[in-house]
Amino acid sequence: MSNSYEDLRDWLVQVEAIGELAHPHGADWNLEIGAVSEVDYRRRGPALLFDHIKDHEPGFRVLTSSTNSARRLGLALRMGTEHTDATLVEALRGSPNRWAAAAKDFPPVEVKTGPVFENVMEGDAVDLMRFPSPFWHAMDGGRYIGTGTAVATIDPEDHWVNLGAYRSMLVDRNHVTMNIVSGKHGFTHIDKWMAREGRAPIALHIGMDPLFMILAGVEVPTGISELNYAGAVRGEPVKVVRSTLTGLPIIASAEIVLEGWIHKGDKTAEGPFGEWPGYYVSGTTQESFFKVERVLYRNNPILLGAPPAKPPHDYSYMRTIMKSAMIFDALVAAGIPEVRGVYAPECGGGRMLVIVAIRQRYPGHARQAGFIASQCREAAYMGKYTIVVDEDIDVTNLEEVLWAVCTRTDPATSIDFIRRAWASKAEPMLRKGEPAFNSRAVIDACKPYEWIDEFPKVAQADPVYLREIEKKWGDLFTVRPRSQG
């Protein structure tokens, strides 16, 4: 039951039913929504559905912290509400490869209309100020209407539709920016359109089933439409309406969609913005913007807010869980045997630190796993450290991983570097104006393969024996408060 639902509102009903939805009323769009959300992320609190937002019509709502728990993320991925962090990672293993393979069987179905057409603002009537776009962080350059987005673009040659999560700042009542890092699918699509026609069509979804934000926000393989991929995740095709304005598919049950064309050379000041590595890195730059020619929105629309910042932030949990599963599958697809665990912790934004556990089978196995985990499509962008450990190490336990680094490496020989890799202006170590390259370290923290049998034995009691001891001496380990007086 709980896995089959159509839109954001159905999802919210279920989130409410498991007690993970709160309804703050009366918050200010100016910093307060952002700060309330930030406290919530640190406490791993419920999803927040803001209503009666200062200066805005009641019913024009903002949702944050949508995917910040195993139960909410599991629900968004149609995997039920009963997951814990560990069971979700376990259950996801193998799923990305299955979804990618099944995507071709789930092309979106075109319908004539949908709830998103309940309200239409067109031409001069477009007024984006009606939507309660938060001013998220104190040093941001403006109000960001688009954070948890799914930006639809189409390849003008191969005709596949991409959904990417790319941020969008409000410029004025009918203009918004579009900030896409080069190399992302949406960037390449727009680039091709500019070369052919000097303009590129955009359908910017800023409120919808969080599944689309999740898939738009992680590296689904090149050439596979996230619309198809979402169909594979849901087990039924996504309903879309073909836009009469741009020809792009609009998700029929979306909450809010902004449509228009980006024109060649149109640039405006964008940023700064609190970014996912945890800094205002890129400052103010000249980015694309477009005139919003049409806005589609449901009655009582919900804006999907997903602002990054110093982790944990709105989507760091989602990124960690998804990346871990996708990199795991990429290693398997690349033919790496005996992969036992992959984890991309929130401290690195799910990108800058990737930990891989393998059971070593042959000389060179560990470095092979490390280099591919560093450079596969799912991990290439903004990676930094890849650590390969043996299978006895719990990849989700940073203390244990760093114990392996401390005790199973020789710094001078265990670390390899890759130079001039794919970075972005979100890299805090790049000084202004430097090109978007960074270097990578692959840390081989596995026991040396050639003398693995001679390697010192781990000094710890047999786990089976330890479990017996815990049973026998169970009471001993509970700390009791001292009795008063």
Ligand SMILES: Cc1cc2nc3c(=O)[nH]c(=O)nc-3n(C[C@H](O)[C@H](O)[C@H](O)COP(=O)(O)O)c2cc1C
């Ligand atoms: C909430 C959220 C916001 C994001 N903002 C941006 C952004 O502003 N620009 C960007 O290039 N990538 C951004 N990303 C990362 C991309 O969405 C991600 O790299 C994704 O794989 C892009 O889709 P693509 O692989 O189809 O290009 C964001 C991701 C999330 C989840």
Ligand SMILES: [Mn+2]
């Ligand atoms: Mn894509």
